Amino acid sequence: MIWMVLLFPLLGALLNGFLLPRRSKLLSHGVAVAAVAGAFACACCVFLEFFATRHSHLYFGFNWLQAGKFTAPFELVVDQLSGLMILIITGIGTLIHIYAGGYMKEEVTTYRFFAYLNLFVFMMLLLVLGNNLLVMFVGWEGVGLCSYLLIGYWFQEEANAKAGMKAFLVNRIGDIGFLIGIFLTYKHFGTVSFSELSSWMNLMPTLAEPYPKALFWITLSFFIGACGKSAQLPLYVWLPDAMAGPTPVSALIHAATMVTAGIFMMTRLSFFFYAAPDTMLIVACVGALTALFAATIALVQTDIKKVLAYSTVSQLGYMVLACGVGAFDAGVFHLLTHACFKALLFLGAGSVIFAMHHEQDMRRMGGLRKHLPITHGVMLVGVLAIIGVPGFSGFFSKDEILWKAFIFPTYGPILWGIGFLAAGCTAFYMVRLLCLTFYGTPYQDKSAHHHHHPHETPWYMWGPLVVLALLSIGVGYLGVPDFLAHLVGGHNLFAHYLEGLIYIPASAQGAWGHLHAEHAHELEWGLMLSSVALVTLAAGTAVFCYTNRPVRGVASFLGGHFPRLHQLLLDKYRVDECYQRKIVTPLAEISTFLWQVVDVRVINGCVNWVGYLLMGTSGIASFRMTGSLHRYGFWVLAGTVCVLIISCF
Amino acid sequence: MSAMVPIEHSLILAFLLFFIGAAGVLIRRNLITVLMSIELMLNSANLLFVAASRQVGNVEGQVMMSFVILIAACEAAIGLAMVIAIFRRYGNIKTEFLRALRG
Numbered sequence: 001m002i003w004m005v006l007l008f009p010l011l012g013a014l015l016n017g018f019l020l021p022r023r024s025k026l027l028s029h030g031v032a033v034a035a036v037a038g039a040f041a042c043a044c045c046v047f048l049e050f051f052a053t054r055h056s057h058l059y060f061g062f063n064w065l066q067a068g069k070f071t072a073p074f075e076l077v078v079d080q081l082s083g084l085m086i087l088i089i090t091g092i093g094t095l096i097h098i099y100a101g102g103y104m105k106e107e108v109t110t111y112r113f114f115a116y117l118n119l120f121v122f123m124m125l126l127l128v129l130g131n132n133l134l135v136m137f138v139g140w141e142g143v144g145l146c147s148y149l150l151i152g153y154w155f156q157e158e159a160n161a162k163a164g165m166k167a168f169l170v171n172r173i174g175d176i177g178f179l180i181g182i183f184l185t186y187k188h189f190g191t192v193s194f195s196e197l198s199s200w201m202n203l204m205p206t207l208a209e210p211y212p213k214a215l216f217w218i219t220l221s222f223f224i225g226a227c228g229k230s231a232q233l234p235l236y237v238w239l240p241d242a243m244a245g246p247t248p249v250s251a252l253i254h255a256a257t258m259v260t261a262g263i264f265m266m267t268r269l270s271f272f273f274y275a276a277p278d279t280m281l282i283v284a285c286v287g288a289l290t291a292l293f294a295a296t297i298a299l300v301q302t303d304i305k306k307v308l309a310y311s312t313v314s315q316l317g318y319m320v321l322a323c324g325v326g327a328f329d330a331g332v333f334h335l336l337t338h339a340c341f342k343a344l345l346f347l348g349a350g351s352v353i354f355a356m357h358h359e360q361d362m363r364r365m366g367g368l369r370k371h372l373p374i375t376h377g378v379m380l381v382g383v384l385a386i387i388g389v390p391g392f393s394g395f396f397s398k399d400e401i402l403w404k405a406f407i408f409p410t411y412g413p414i415l416w417g418i419g420f421l422a423a424g425c426t427a428f429y430m431v432r433l434l435c436l437t438f439y440g441t442p443y444q445d446k447s448a449h450h451h452h453h454p455h456e457t458p459w460y461m462w463g464p465l466v467v468l469a470l471l472s473i474g475v476g477y478l479g480v481p482d483f484l485a486h487l488v489g490g491h492n493l494f495a496h497y498l499e500g501l502i503y504i505p506a507s508a509q510g511a512w513g514h515l516h517a518e519h520a521h522e523l524e525w526g527l528m529l530s531s532v533a534l535v536t537l538a539a540g541t542a543v544f545c546y547t548n549r550p551v552r553g554v555a556s557f558l559g560g561h562f563p564r565l566h567q568l569l570l571d572k573y574r575v576d577e578c579y580q581r582k583i584v585t586p587l588a589e590i591s592t593f594l595w596q597v598v599d600v601r602v603i604n605g606c607v608n609w610v611g612y613l614l615m616g617t618s619g620i621a622s623f624r625m626t627g628s629l630h631r632y633g634f635w636v637l638a639g640t641v642c643v644l645i646i647s648c649f
Numbered sequence: 650m651s652a653m654v655p656i657e658h659s660l661i662l663a664f665l666l667f668f669i670g671a672a673g674v675l676i677r678r679n680l681i682t683v684l685m686s687i688e689l690m691l692n693s694a695n696l697l698f699v700a701a702s703r704q705v706g707n708v709e710g711q712v713m714m715s716f717v718i719l720i721a722a723c724e725a726a727i728g729l730a731m732v733i734a735i736f737r738r739y740g741n742i743k744t745e746f747l748r749a750l751r752g
Contacts, residue, residue: 625750625751626748626751627747627748627749627750627751628744628745628748629744629747629750630674630675630676630744632750633674633675634675637671637675
C-alpha cells in the first residue's frame, strides 16, 4: 500500500509527461487529479493502519547504495510525523490539483504543468517517507527541481525564468549545508538511518566529547539547509520571487508543502537538535527575527501574492521559532494549520486574480465582495485563521508557539515579544489585504477601456476552497493547548499524538526540563488575552484605514510622516540590492577575472606557448624530411650497406 | 648433361641485377619503372636462391624462389592498384609529386 502512495503520482507524472502531450486538456487534468487522489486514498489506508497500533513501521525497498561499511537502503518509514505529512501532501495536493484545472484552463501546455505538479507530489512524498538522510536528500533536491520548473513555468518572460533560477541557486546554498550535515553525521555516527541514529541518541545517558561539539556543527549545517528550503533569514529572498509561478503552484509548493520541508527535517532530527542547545538558540532567534522581518515587509506590499509570500515567510519563522524553543510539536501543529489556511488564502487570491484577468495589484481591486461572494467568504475564514482569532485554527497553533517561546529560559520573553509584534503585523496586513480586495468602493479605471464584471469562479474552483475553509477552522481543535483543553476535561491531542516521536534524549533532559514543568495558568491566560487584544487592535486599525478610498487615517499619516521608513519597507529593506552588491557582483567579477585572465591568458597561454615553441623548434630537427621518396630509398639502402659492412668485420 | 655454370657467374649476375634494380628505384621518376626495378631486385634474389640450391644439392632454395615469385605477383598487383589510385588522385604518376612525408 505504501508503495502505491508513491507510485500513483509518479505514474501520473510519466503519463502526462510522455504519453499525453498535446491531447485533451481535460484528460491531462483528469489523470493528474486521479493520480493524487489515488495517492490520498492509499495514504489514508496507510495512516489508519498505522494509527491503529501507533508503532512506526519500516518498509524495505531495495539495497540502494553500498560501499564498504556504508549502506543506504531505499527504505520508507511510516510514523506519527510522516503519516501526518503524507496526509497533508496528498490531501491538500488533491484539492489544489482540482482547482488548478480551472485556473490553468487557458494554458496551451497544461500537460507540462500537471506533469511537473505530479512529479512534485512524488518527490515530496519521498522526502517525508525516507528513512535515511540520503533518500530524504533525493526528495529534497527533487522538490527543489520541481519548484524551479514550476516557478519558471511561464518562461517566455525573462523575469519568471530568472525567479526560477534565483530560487534554485539560493536553495543550493542551503543544500550545501544539508550535505555537510549528512557527511558529518556519517563521520561521527557511521550511519545515516533515522531509526538507528534515534536509538543511538536515546540509549546514550551522557554525551562525551567530541559528540557535543560535533552535534553543534551537525545541527547547524542541517539548520542552514532548513533555512534555504524554509525561507529563513538570510536565505528567504527566493520565496517572494517564486510568486512568478502560477498561483496553484504558490499554494501547493510555496505555502503548504515544500517550504515546510525544513521544519519537517528539523523535527525528524529533533533528537540531535535537543542535544545541541547552542544551535537551538540560533534557530529560535532566526525564526523569531524572520517572523517579524517578513511581517513588516508585508505591511506595505501592494501585490496580493507578494503579501501572502511574505506572510508565508513570517509564518515559517513562527514554526522555526517553535523548533528553536524545543516545541517541535507546536511547530508541526502550526505546519498543519498553516498548510490549510495558507493554501486557502493562496487559492482564494488565485480566484481573485483569475476573476480580475490576471490583475495582482490590490490598489486596482476593491468591492469584490458583491461579485465573488464565495471567494470572499472563504478568504474571510482564511484571514481569521491566520491572524489567530479565537476559535480558528491559527489561534491555537500560534498561541502555543508564543507560549512555548515565553517559557524558554534564554531570552524567552524577548523571543515572545518579537513573535507578539509579528502577530500584530500579521493581523494588520491580512485585514488590509481583505479590505483592499473585497470591501470599499470598486476601483475605477481612469483609462477608457471597458472592464468586464468579475465573475465567481466555477464550482471545481470554489469547491476546494470551501473544503479548505472547513479545514482551516476544524484542524485547530486537534491541538487545543492543555490549559484550554482542561476546561472541558481533555488534553492537547496533537502533542499527545506526537509524544511517541519527539522525545528529548537522555543526555539532554536537564536542559529541557522547563518544557514539562508546571506553569501558572494565569500567565498563559494573560499572554493569550493580550495577543487577542493586540490582534483585535491591529485588525481594527486596518479596517479603519483601508475600507474607504482614498486610503486615509493612520496608514497615510505614518506613510506621510515617515517617508523613509515607508520607502525602506516598500523596498523590502533593500536586501536583494545588498546581496546583489555585496555577493553577486563581486562573485561575477571574480568569475570574469578567472575566465578572462586566469583561464584565457594564463592557462590557455601556457598551453599555446608550449605548442608554438615546439612548432618553431621542430624545423631544426625536420630539415632532413624532404618528402622525396628517392632520397628516403637511398638512405635505406645506404644504411643496409653500412650494417652489412659492419657485420662483416 | 651440360657442363655446370660455375656459382661465381650466377653470383656476379645476381649482384649486377640487384644494383641495376636499386639504381632504378633511386633514380627513375616514373612509379611503374620503380615497380619494375623492384621486380628486378626480387629476381636477383631468386637467381641467388636457385644457384645456391643447385650448389648445395637440395630443393629448399627452389621452394623459397617459388614463394618469392608468388609474393612478387601479389606485390605487383597491389603496387599497380596503388599506382592507379595515385593517378586518379594526382593526375600523374611522377614521384616528385608524392611529397606528403615532408616534415
